[in-house]
Amino acid sequence: MPVYHIGLISMECGQPLPICLPRAQGFDMGLVAVLEKPEHVATYAVHPAHLEVHKMREELCDDTLAYDLEF
Template identity: 50%
Template sequence: MPIYHIVLFKLKPGTTPEQLGEWETLARGMVGKIPGLVKYEANTPLPSTAHRSQGYNMGLIAILEKAGDVKVFAEHPAHLE
């Protein structure tokens, strides 16, 4: 059964689209490097629902093969980078 690891962020004021692009490129590059990481998605809230975001302006979902892969993901050098 897949595990959905969901994280919400409050980005620092002044974070640029270029910085987000660099971060997303690094993050997407983890798929295939980290054992058990099947898929990675990140995005900002939809304009139609942003008013309910409670200040969070970025979210990600990492889909992992099994529960034990969360620890592998968290400690892997590609994730720590």
């Protein structure tokens, strides 16, 4: 198995706060992965562990929304 440096610093998931439910558009779970650098997004996207989570998400969820932000 290849060795990847994906720069993953942390990963958290949770439900929207009750006050946010009217804006959540039916989504009931969020996942945030914090990476060291924007360049790590491409490596993270093809990492075998990420692909396994992606597969599970597609099997379990009717609809998903994914996007990347830089802070």
